[in-house]
Structure formats: structure tokens, C-alpha cells
Amino acid sequence: xxxxxxxxxxxxxxxxxxxxxxxxxxxxxxxxxxxxxxxxxxxxxxxxxxxxxxxxxxxxxxxxxxxxxxxxxxxxxxxxxxxxxxxxxxxxxxxxxxxxxxxxxxxxxxxxxxxxxxxxxxxxxxxxxxxxxxxxxxxxxxxxxxxxxxxxxxxxxxxxxxxxxxxxxxxxxxxxxxxxxxxxxxxxxxxxxxxxxxxxxxxxxxxxxxxxx
Amino acid sequence: xxxxxxxxxxxxxxxxxxxxxxxxxxxxxxxxxxxxxxxxxxxxxxxxxxxxxxxxxxxxxxxxxxxxxxxxxxxxxxxxxxxxxxxxxxxxxxxxxxxxxxxxxxxxxxxxxxxxxxxxxxxxxxxxxxxxxxxxxxxxxxxxxxxxxxxxxxxxxxxxxxxxxxxxxxxxxxxxxxxxxxxxxxxxxxxxxxxxxxxxxxxxxxxxxxxxx
DNA sequence: CCATTATAATGACCCCGGTCACTGAACGCG
DNA sequence: CGCGTTCAGTGACCGGGGTCATTATAATGG
Numbered sequence: 001x002x003x004x005x006x007x008x009x010x011x012x013x014x015x016x017x018x019x020x021x022x023x024x025x026x027x028x029x030x031x032x033x034x035x036x037x038x039x040x041x042x043x044x045x046x047x048x049x050x051x052x053x054x055x056x057x058x059x060x061x062x063x064x065x066x067x068x069x070x071x072x073x074x075x076x077x078x079x080x081x082x083x084x085x086x087x088x089x090x091x092x093x094x095x096x097x098x099x100x101x102x103x104x105x106x107x108x109x110x111x112x113x114x115x116x117x118x119x120x121x122x123x124x125x126x127x128x129x130x131x132x133x134x135x136x137x138x139x140x141x142x143x144x145x146x147x148x149x150x151x152x153x154x155x156x157x158x159x160x161x162x163x164x165x166x167x168x169x170x171x172x173x174x175x176x177x178x179x180x181x182x183x184x185x186x187x188x189x190x191x192x193x194x195x196x197x198x199x200x201x202x203x204x205x206x207x208x209x210x211x212x213x
Numbered sequence: 214x215x216x217x218x219x220x221x222x223x224x225x226x227x228x229x230x231x232x233x234x235x236x237x238x239x240x241x242x243x244x245x246x247x248x249x250x251x252x253x254x255x256x257x258x259x260x261x262x263x264x265x266x267x268x269x270x271x272x273x274x275x276x277x278x279x280x281x282x283x284x285x286x287x288x289x290x291x292x293x294x295x296x297x298x299x300x301x302x303x304x305x306x307x308x309x310x311x312x313x314x315x316x317x318x319x320x321x322x323x324x325x326x327x328x329x330x331x332x333x334x335x336x337x338x339x340x341x342x343x344x345x346x347x348x349x350x351x352x353x354x355x356x357x358x359x360x361x362x363x364x365x366x367x368x369x370x371x372x373x374x375x376x377x378x379x380x381x382x383x384x385x386x387x388x389x390x391x392x393x394x395x396x397x398x399x400x401x402x403x404x405x406x407x408x409x410x411x412x413x414x415x416x417x418x419x420x421x422x423x424x425x426x
Numbered sequence: 427c428c429a430t431t432a433t434a435a436t437g438a439c440c441c442c443g444g445t446c447a448c449t450g451a452a453c454g455c456g
Numbered sequence: 457c458g459c460g461t462t463c464a465g466t467g468a469c470c471g472g473g474g475t476c477a478t479t480a481t482a483a484t485g486g
Binding site: 116117119120122123164167171173174176178179181182195196198199200201202203204 | 391
């Protein structure tokens with residue numbers, strides 16, 4: 001009814017969560033994920049250890065969520081990039097350009113170690129967790145849109161739907177990124193991604209046509 | 214010089230390692246990886262906790278090594294399968310058949326959870342670790358051989374070497390497997406793998422030819 | 427305005443993977 | 457045979473992630 005304090009309980013809770021999140025982010029940036037433990041975080045935030053677990057499931061999940069937040073921002077970048085390309089550019093070339101752009105962003109802005117953590121988390125304990133960390137939804141959507149355009153202009157002829165093709169693209173990029181994370185300095189993500197997508201795109205062109213035997 | 218005991222120190226050490234490994238395997242099979250801790254293992258093996266770490270780097274690595282051992286056996290299975298195919302079968306069809314066979318084996322004999330653990334480990338703390346857990350070396354070699362055959366019969370015409378093409382295949386399969394691990398019941402590995410490889414193979418056929426613009 | 431309920435917050439505690447200073451037996455050597 | 461040296465083996469100990477019974481207080485309702 002009346003407002004006894006500045007914050008309602010909900011607001012207070014949200015503020016605490018934010019305080020913990022901010023402390024964690026700050027400390028992680030300064031010292032790295034491994035060198036910072038939960039006690040450091042809650043001490044810096046001025047709350048008790050238990051409070052951390054009121055608001056976050058686990059340290060790993062917090063880290064993954066943090067990285068994922070950042071990845072979401074890059075997803076917007078991809079769409080902006082795609083929209084900046086000349087509209088008359090063949091879809092094929094646009095997809096290739098995008099594949100290169102993604103490699104640039106992942107390599108330069110996200111980094112091998114962070115991608116590795118993200119992928120590790122996704123593989124970890126099933127619990128509907130990865131509904132949350134559902135990496136690359138926007139990118140998948142972008143691929144759908146682009147392929148949809150290619151199909152409607154009949155630049156691609158394929159019995160597969162835009163969604164299915166997009167899934168193949170995203171799956172392929174997962175493999176490329178995984179390989180990069182594991183092999184890091186010996187695997188050039190951009191170079192491999194471009195070659196791989198060239199093959200895939202050739203394959204799609206030819207997909208409707210009869211194959212030998 | 215003279216033989217005071219049954220076992221030399223080396224032999225004794227190897228026996229201890231084996232005893233620990235066997236205990237771990239047995240307990241893991243019975244109760245699952247998570248439910249068994251190091252104390253359980255060493256107690257069952259009748260040695261001290263420290264001995265575990267004399268012979269194994271960590272619990273995770275032991276688990277990964279164990280799974281990997283098993284995966285190595287399946288690698289042999291793939292080659293046997295390949296050799297069982299009629300020699301006059303077009304390489305293209307053989308690759309597709311193999312892609313299907315791999316999906317069968319991974320799905321039925323290894324399982325989603327174990328593949329996930331293996332991939333997680335591979336992504337984990339770089340340390341030359343993954344030199345050891347270097348999953349699928351034999352499979353990669355098999356792909357090289359098959360593609361080499363395809364190139365030498367001119368069934369494939371490609372500027373890429375057999376090694377490069379094999380890398381693309383393996384990378385693609387990594388992506389497919391990763392996606393399967395993450396999405397499990399909603400992603401049919403075999404179906405997706407077959408479709409994906411059809412596209413890739415079409416792409417290779419067309420790869421040498423000039424592309425539109 | 428007090429009684430009841432819901433839930434944010436607490437911190438002592440547990441669990442477990444991993445460490446390390448130390449022990450003692452096998453080995454090599456004069 | 458005695459004497460270092462090496463190294464498998466030991467187990468008390470630690471660090472840190474995660475838990476849970478308990479407390480404090482806002483929201484609710486009579």
C-alpha cells in the first residue's frame with residue numbers, strides 16, 4: 001500500500017543481483033575467470049556467499065551467461081553488416097562475406113578461450129540450461145532470412161526449406177568454430193570457414209540436379 | 214641382479230595403475246561418472262588417494278581417456294565397414310554410407326552423454342592435453358584414403374588435396390555431432406549427417422567448375 | 427495493527443578434487 | 457655388503473564450489 005522504503009522487495013532483490021553481477025564482471029575482467037572465486041565476488045559485492053546462489057545457479061553458468069550476453073551483441077553486428085552489403089550482391093557472395101565477417105568477429109572480439117567456455121557449457125549437464133544459453137538464435141534467423149531471399153529469387157534451387165538450409169549452415173559453423181577452439185593457433189578460422197562455405201554453396205546450387213550413379 | 218620379489222618396481226607400478234583403472238571402470242559402469250568419487254575408486258583399489266594422482270592427471274582426464282579408448286575401437290569398425298563395401302561402389306556413395314554408419318555407431322554404442330564429455334574435455338584447459346585425447350585420428354585417416362581413391366579415379370575433381378577435403382569432412386561431422394549432443398532428442402544425427410554430406414559431396418563435384426556471378 | 431506467509435539474505439558447513447612433504451623399498455654403484 | 461639415489465606410494469590437508477537450516481523483513485489479509 002504505502003511506500004515504507006525506497007525499494008520494494010523485488011527491486012531490492014534485483015539490485016542485489018545486479019551488484020553481484022557487476023562485481024563478478026569487474027573482477028573477472030581484471031583477474032580472469034579462474035583467479036576469481038565466489039568468496040571474492042560476494043566480498044566485493046558486500047553480501048553473503050549464500051546470496052550468490054539465490055541469484056545464480058553456479059559460477060560456470062554465470063560465466064557462460066556473461067559471455068553469451070556479449071555474443072548477443074555481436075549477433076546484431078552481423079545483421080547490420082548484412083544490411084550494409086549492396087542489395088544487388090548475389091546471395092551466394094553475401095553468404096560468403098558473412099561467413100568471413102563472423103570469423104573476424106569471433107576471432108577478434110570473442111576469442112578462442114571464451115568460445116570454448118561457451119561451447120563447454122552448452123555440452124554440460126543437460127538440465128534445460130541451454131534453453132537459456134541458446135547461443136546464436138539471431139544468427140540462425142539471419143541465415144534463414146538470407147537463404148529465403150536466395151530461394152525467392154531462384155538463385156538457390158533446393159528441395160530444402162530455408163530453415164533446413166540455415167540449420168546446415170549453422171551446424172557447419174559450429175564444427176568450424178569447435179575445431180578452431182581445439183586447434184587454435186594451427187587452424188585459421190576465416191580461411192577454413194570461407195573454403196567450407198564455398199563447398200556448401202556449390203553443393204546447394206547442385207542440390208536439385210540429378211546426381212551420378 | 215637377483216630377483217628378490219615377483220615384480221620389479223616398474224611392473225609393480227603398472228599393476229597399481231591397472232588396478233586403479235579397473236576399479237574406476239567398474240565403479241563408473243555401475244554408478245555413473247558423477248556418483249563415483251576418487252575416494253571410492255582408491256578405496257576399491259586398495260591404495261591411497263595420492264596414488265591415483267601418481268598415475269592419472271585428473272578424474273576428468275581419466276574419464277575422457279576411458280571413453281576415448283572405447284572410441285578408438287569404433288574407429289577400427291569404420292575401416293572394417295569401409296572395406297566390406299563393394300569395391301566398385303562409387304566413392305560418393307561409399308562416403309555417404311560411411312557417414313550413416315558413423316551416425317549409427319555414435320548413436321548406439323557411444324551415446325550422447327559420453328560424446329558430450331569427450332568434446333567438453335577437448336575444449337577444456339588447453340595444456341597439451343588434447344594431444345593425448347586426439348579423437349578420431351583413425352577416422353580422419355580413413356577419410357583421407359577414401360577421398361584419395363575418389364581423386365585418383367577422377368570421380369572427384371578438386372583443387373583441394375585429399376587431406377584438406379578430409380579435414381572439411383571431419384569438421385562437418387564435428388559440427389553435426391556437437392549439435393546432436395546439445396539438442397539430443399530433437400536432432401536426428403543420422404538423418405542430418407546424410408543430408409549434410411549429400412550437400413558437401415555435391416559441392417565437391419562442382420568445386421572445380423566456374424561459379425556464377 | 428497484529429498474525430501469517432513468502433522470500434531475500436545469511437554464513438557455518440559439507441563435499442570432493444587435487445596437493446605435497448614425507449616414507450620406505452627397489453635399484454645402481456663402489 | 458653398505459650407501460646414496462630414485463620413485464611409487466601415502467594420507468593429512470587445503471581450496472573453493474555449492475548447500476541448507478535459520479533469520480530477517482516485506483507483502484498480505486483479517
